[in-house]
Amino acid sequence: IKIKVTKIDIPVGVASAFEGERIRKNDMYAEFGGSKTKAWELVRMKDMASIEDGKIELVGPDIDTADKVPYNLPFAVVVDVAGKSMEEDFEPVLERRLHYFMNYIEGVMHIGQRNIAWIRVGKESFERGLRLKDIGKVIYAKMKAEFDTVVDKCQVTIYTDKAQVEQLEQELAFPKYRARDERLATLIDENVDTFYSCTLCQSFAPAHVCIVTPERLGLCGAVSWLDAKATKELDPTGACQPVPKDGVEDEEKGIWTEVSKAVDVASQGAVSRVSLYSIMEDPMTSCGCFECICGIMPEANGVVIVNREFGDITPVGMTFGDLASMTGGGVQTPGFMGHGRHFIGSKKFMSAEGGLARIVWMPKELKDDVRDRLDAAAKEMYGIDGFTDMICDETIASESETVLEFLESKGHPALTLDPIM
């Protein structure tokens, strides 16, 4: 029997309107994570019998034990769920919603995910009576309400006991995170027969359709192939729909008749042909929430990639914002494309134009973020060691001429490829 939860009985408001709320240092009563303490979160599937539906438990001190303000406490939240249609693959999808659920609480701010969670509780909400179990109550209620097709039972345990937070991180959270990452790493486009479309961003980019594949996640970076698959399961007529990988026209460019057809239908005829692995020929459209933009730098015979967080000008003479204004809106713009960070380590990245070897410049932070996967892929594709270090960044040069000098000094492979345009 499913219990439908409607009203959440806690001392402060719970609404999506509180999502954008910021809690500044001076207004802060308690803080978990950031750089001060550990904070992590986990959604875990269990069998029905081992869950007591609605149980909310706190292991460790509550915030009213504070000896000073702000009160810095270690924090972990483990959300156990069970259901007939629940699958382990859905765990990360549910887990990512924790960010929103906590942010919906008046006077609670949540940033990050997994073991980089960072939560603040405001003074005013504390004074009105908000305690940690209330956060658990909200998580419980929202899990049951939003995921009612897969979550039949749910229990929430919050840990603030330092020893337990540390021990369970090692024994429970890390192995789970690792197993999920390993599952993702072995998922490649060749190994599936279905991609997914995502049309969530059509509310502001009406013709935009993301085709989500194991290697090319949604350009927002938030929708992986597994996420899309789960979304379809949770909401069969929703934003993510299966697209059969049928009618291969060109594997290297990533063109399938059925994929193009699906985009044609989902874009109401605005876009009728898509090459998933090309930036020049019928590239995928971009909405506005891409993590990165890739754009051609003709004189280097390659591309620059810039992430949203980078504020300065790039070697193509434009900032992220300039590039975004040319790329977004759901139209195809050959020579530019939006994509997620994760795509940068894929052998499918621009495989139509020679692949990863085309990347000539990226901000330093992005380089460091993608280095391991990028180096491994470049080694496999071209036999190059340490490819990421051949790519220029803003700490080396951002002017066309000096970037070229750097690329030449490194013997960057893009310089000897066929002309990109």
Ligand code: SF4
């Ligand atoms: Fe969906 Fe993300 Fe693409 Fe938007 S950007 S359509 S949310 S995958």
Ligand code: ZN
């Ligand atoms: Zn979007």
